[in-house]
Amino acid sequence: MMTTVPQGTKTDMIAGKVADVLLHADRLTLRNGGTTLLADFNWQVRAGEFWCVLGKNGIGKSTLLHAVAGLLSPEGGCIRSPDGDIAVSTPQQLARWRGMVAQQQFDAFSCSVIDYVMAGLHPYRPGWGWPDEADRRTTLAALDRLGMASCADADVTQLSGGERQRIAIATLMLQAPQLYLLDEPASHQDVASQQMLLRLLRGLADDKHAVVASMHDINLAARFATHIILIGPQRWWSGAVDDVLQPELLQAAFGCRFNVISSEQGKWFSPF
């Protein structure tokens, strides 16, 4: 394992000395399908950081996101939010701390886009009640940021895969957690929408939130992320983008070689 970012300690987090640490994984061990995917993994995510999780298919990117979201119990170690160990956090504490967009979206029932997205406000409602005009305006503004305002009255079951992915992200924006978790958020997006989406996620991080997104596009990660976790077979690397996105580390993780091309937009990684 190589860790290139100076990491705070458990005591720092508990004592609140590292006030901007939004996520602390302490000796995290994750297993799925009988395989150990990460072992004794230490990691801190601070406000202002945009982490991209890279690695080949089946290496454990989604498993890591699910564990951080509290949807999968670690085999060992623990995950802490600013409220403490997430294993003993209340559902409302979790909902205000983190929100997640999964890799696949399933719609069991038909529903208008605006009603679907408004569900993101649920963690802030005092009780049951109908949404008011202000809720509707907030929801339309979130849809607008994702280029989806014109679909507000459409039925979610009739959206395309990319549109469906964007309204899931609009819902997450209304939830407005401290920590945004996204499993392959750009996977169904066209090239222009990928740029829009990654710019929006980077903006959330710049606005003192933290973002963790699994990705397959190394070049999008290189351009928009601040930090990378690169998971390879039996090892991983984490740290600032330029420290981790090295051809030899990418080769160790993916098993193919990479040329690095410098351009005005930064480095371009070309596999061969």
Ligand SMILES: Nc1ncnc2c1ncn2[C@@H]1O[C@H](COP(=O)(O)OP(=O)(O)OP(=O)(O)O)[C@@H](O)[C@H]1O
């Ligand atoms: N529900 C499950 N039951 C058993 N094994 C699972 C389950 N979900 C995932 N796995 C296994 O855990 C491993 C990690 O899967 P994970 O989905 O985290 O990979 P990933 O890196 O996100 O892959 P991809 O890039 O293909 O989405 C894989 O070997 C997978 O087969």
